[in-house]
Amino acid sequence: MSSLSANDLHKIFTKLDKNGDGLISIDQVKWLLERIGFHTTLEELQRLVGPTTSLDSIEFFIFYDIVVKSNIGRSNQTNSFDGDLAEAFKVFDLNGDGFISCEELQKVLSRFGLWDEREGRDCKSMINIFDTNSDGLLDFEEFRTMMVSSS
Numbered sequence: 655m656s657s658l659s660a661n662d663l664h665k666i667f668t669k670l671d672k673n674g675d676g677l678i679s680i681d682q683v684k685w686l687l688e689r690i691g692f693h694t695t696l697e698e699l700q701r702l703v704g705p706t707t708s709l710d711s712i713e714f715f716i717f718y719d720i721v722v723k724s725n726i727g728r729s730n731q732t733n734s735f736d737g738d739l740a741e742a743f744k745v746f747d748l749n750g751d752g753f754i755s756c757e758e759l760q761k762v763l764s765r766f767g768l769w770d771e772r773e774g775r776d777c778k779s780m781i782n783i784f785d786t787n788s789d790g791l792l793d794f795e796e797f798r799t800m801m802v803s804s805s
């Protein structure tokens with residue numbers, strides 16, 4: 655992560671403000687952030703800047719400050735955590751219907767040697783703990799809760 659001085663920021667702003675109207679667009683801000691190692695989405699930026707689509711230089715400086723301090727990189731980690739979870743979910747969802755059934759949970763856990771019959775565990779009661787909508791299956795959100803609470 656590189657952090658820029660006010661002078662650098664001013665130079666960058668002038669460069670980005672191609673038509674010289676003293677405003678730069680959110681897309682340009684996003685592009686700049688990516689250049690310095692902050693990967694974020696337009697939605698995320700929009701949340702931070704509010705209902706505007708362009709920033710003047712003062713707003714840009716303040717915004718840059720907020721972004722660097724709040725460290726958008728952290729939400730990056732969350733994204734890749736979700737990505738890993740999505741991969742894990744696919745492993746469990748053997749028939750690919752978007753839900754993990756009792757049988758699927760048991761099969762996959764046994765495959766990884768994580769299912770111990772002797773403990774007398776039963777997949778239904780395991781699922782029940784996290785099955786917030788009580789359909790007897792784990793959807794991605796429920797699966798996520800299970801993984802988060804077990805890690």
Ligand SMILES: [Ca+2]
Pocket residue numbers: 746747748749750751752753754755758
């Ligand atoms: Ca399934």
Ligand SMILES: [Ca+2]
Pocket residue numbers: 785786787788789790791792793796
């Ligand atoms: Ca469910």
